[in-house]
Amino acid sequence: MEIVTHLINDTIEFYKWSLTIADKRVEKWPLMGSPLPTLAISSMYLLFLWVGPKFMQNREPFQLRKTLIVYNFSMVILNFFIFKELFLAARAAGYSYLCQPVNYADDVNEVRMAAALWWYYVSKGVEYLDTVFFILRKKFNQVSFLHVYHHCTMFTLWWIGIKWVAGGQSFFGAHMNAAIHVIMYLYYGLAAFGPSIQKYLWWKKYLTIIQMIQFHVTIGHTALSLYIDCAFPHWMHWALIGYAITFIILFGNFYYQTYRRQPRREAPPKGGKAVANGIANGIANGVSPATNGVSKLEEKQAVVENGRRKRRGRAKREVAPPYRDRNTAGAQTLDPDPTHARFFVPEDFRAPSSGSIMPSPVLSTQL
Known part of the structure; x- marks a missing residue:
């Protein structure tokens, strides 16, 4: 117990010391006097993640179409405002994109830069509504670990950024991220209009690619600053490098699972039938891919269908035993059911002596 008490006291002392080197310009700004408001909002967010799904469990999902349209386009405007302010403040203050120390002076351009970064921090708190809307619409699958990690940590960590480094190199990542969020919320706003607009939103996956590029650029830019x-x-x-690495891992996994991962092949049950769908996903046109379009007779003579509907009322034709080509080593056994071929072999082609079917080059033609 004494160790815990000692650790708490050391933490308090460290925090008091850190306040002596904090940015005095932002001390009186909303939410910046103490970390408690930010931590309280984040705690309420985490609590809603637990309470929200329970509240919606036996309720119909809310239809928030108009609300989402207004919200998403409001976020477009907010992020564009942040992007514009960061750009104009950096230009007026003569910022360098390679190396820019923090200037804690009360210069009008530096204060404008700090204010733009404060609005960026506030926008991360507003983005908690993304999760609220998902839960109210019962889109629980959208509330992934990546989603929660991104929203919860951004708001908390950017409070630290504004408190101690509201300017300098901090503007680079915020500037880039605000531009990406303009595009992202524009996509969400258009998607909220429904299927009539969604069919034109083919560029969804490129948002994830752009975000991953952003994290790589952040690491490269920060590493260069350390090098020089x-x-x-x-x-x-x-802290920026470590944080960006976590996002590269999480967003990379999301992209792979969503856009790159192929469905696993499902083996047919023993004695069952493999239902083919005519697409190249490991289930060929009703036959095993290893037989080059011709299925082999298994020990139990399991019939493999090719997904074609049989005509009703048609008598089933008796078929002679399968033919083997004696002149070919390792010859394949032809399917005894001629309906597996695109073209049937007429009865006139039967050899009168044995009654077997003559070989045809069109058997098991790919449909």
Whole structure:
């Protein structure tokens, strides 16, 4: 118990010391006097993740079409405003995109930069509504670990960023991310109009690609700053690199699972029938791919169908035993059911001596 008490006291002392090097310009700004409001909002968010699904369990999902349209386009406007302010403030203050230390002066352009970054921090708190809308619409599958991790950590960590480094190199990542969020919320806003617009939104997966590029650029830019020993807090550099790596892993896994992963082949049950669908997903046109379009007779003579509907009322024709080509080593056994072929072999082609079917090059033609 004494160790725990000692650890708590050390943490409090460290926090008091850190306040002495915090940015005095933002001390009186909303939410910036103490971390408690930010932590309280984030705690309420996490609590809603647990309470929300229980509340909606026996209720119909809310239809929030108009609300989502207004919300998403409002986020487009907010992020565009942040992007514009960061760009104009950086240009007016003569910022360098390679190395820019923090200027804690009360210069009008530096204060404008700090204010733009504060709005960026606030926008991350507003984005908690993304999750609220998912739960109210019972889109529980959308509330993934990546989604929660991204929303919860961004709001909390950017409070730290504004409190101690509201300017300098901090503007680079926020500037890039705000631009991406303009495109992202534009997509969500258009998608909220329904199927009439959604059919034109073919570029969804490229949003994930752009986000992953953003994280790689962030790592490269931060590593360059460390290499040239830029006069920006190194702890912030390393924190950015570590944070970006987690996003590369999580977004990369999301992209693979969503757009790259192929469905697994499902083996047919013993004695059952493999239902073919005519697509190249490991289930060929009613036959095993290993037989080059011709199915082999198994020990139990399991019939493999090719997904074609049989005509009703048609008498089933008796078929002679399968033919083997004696002149070919390892010859394949032809399917005894001629309906597996695209073209049938007429009865006139039967050899009168044995009654077997003459070989035909069109058997088991791919449909």
